[in-house]
Amino acid sequence: MKCYRENDPNKIAIIGAGGVGATTAYALMVQGIASQIALIDINKDKAEGEAMDLNHGSSFIKPAEVYAGDYSDCKGANVIIITAGANQKPDETRLDLVKKNTEIFKEMIPEIMKYNDNAIILVVSNPVDILTYVTLKLSGLPKNKVIGSGTVLDSSRFRSLISRNCEVAASNVHGYIIGEHGDSEVPVWSLTNIAGTSLDNYCPVCNYNCGNEDRKEIAHKVKTSAYQIIEKKGSTFYAVALAVARIVRSILRDENSILTVSSLMEGQYGVEDICLSLPTIVNSSGIKRVLELPLDPEEESGFINSANTLKETTKKLTL
Known part of the structure; x- marks a missing residue:
């Protein structure tokens, strides 16, 4: 079930509900940092399953709602975290990922911008430095609003x-x-x-x-x-x-x-x-x-x- 609270200053959208995205949602919940988290993934069942699993622990932590959504759920988020992309394989460097993930970002960033051109975008996908640069160029956002998790x-x-x-x-x-x-x-x-x-x-x-x-x-x-x-x-x-x-x-x-x-x-x-x-x-x-x-x-x-x-x-x- 989606949460429709508007003007929530602690709303976070996470693009990618894989290991990093789901665990990030868990960390944000447990630490009481986010009160509303939208999980967005091309695999909607995966996002829904992660949201259900996280919500079932809500009685143990500060109030927080997690729901599976789509790009439209980026609306109203103060921070949009991008963890989506091809995974790094054994013996593969982060830079080996650049071409595959750049193509993914060319499709993803315009979709995000349709619904939210005011949020801070936090890039986590690898190679993070290059994809932070790619996001900056594709989004047209001010340089202070595009951040990579970096080092x-x-x-x-x-x-x-x-x-x-x-x-x-x-x-x-x-x-x-x-x-x-x-x-x-x-x-x-x-x-x-x-x-x-x-x-x-x-x-x-x-x-x-x-x-x-x-x-x-x-x-x-x-x-x-x-x-x-x-x-x-x-x-x-x-x-x-x-x-x-x-x-x-x-x-x-x-x-x-x-x-x-x-x-x-x-x-x-x-x-x-x-x-x-x-x-x-x-x-x-x-x-x-x-x-x-x-x-x-x-x-x-x-x-x-x-x-x-x-x-x-x-x-x-x-x-």
Whole structure:
């Protein structure tokens, strides 16, 4: 059954009711972030089944209604989350998906725009940076209203691995992965800190190893985590759903949180006309400000290389 409450400030539309889309709806419900969620999928039975399953747990959480719909149910949503697209297969990179998913987006984005040209669009489908760029070009929306989930998940993986290495809570670790959500991503060790103390100052007193080899291993694990999970269980969805819920919370609650979402670059570190991840202030307007923080030369060079890698791919697209 559809919910027809109008002017609901916490209405979310999710395009794609697969593993990531359904788990995102679950995360938004459990955390009390969304009060109304429209699940939209080409497989209507799948969307209806997911909505039924989620609604059956409604007595355990804050009030929230989930229903299966179509593109018309994007109307009134403050945030439209796109998880639809071809799935990444074992031994397939995110960039391998670009042509297949770009064609899907060429059909999907105009349909969304018919019913809602005011919402913030949050792209989660891979390759997320290129599809964020594609969405920006196809939708005609202002640059602040098109966001990719970017390296929010990668940054969480980064923090998690450092926390395990140093045996401190992940919430006390602050660090970023920037650039592409993919093989050219860049760990920003120069800005990483534990309890406000840089790693270079913290490591000598923590009694755990965190030398260059340890750092290389952590960065490698962050980069290859998705491949390992896909090989072992077929897909990733729990952690990415939590990452998406974190972004949506910052939007709906106007938090001004700093998150490494993907957005259009306009000269940051000399990079333009491509979507990449940098620490970004996210609030009810979407992208409030992309931060250009001091990087060491190797990190800046890595970010520029990441941008060039993605640009080579976008040159092959017809938009």
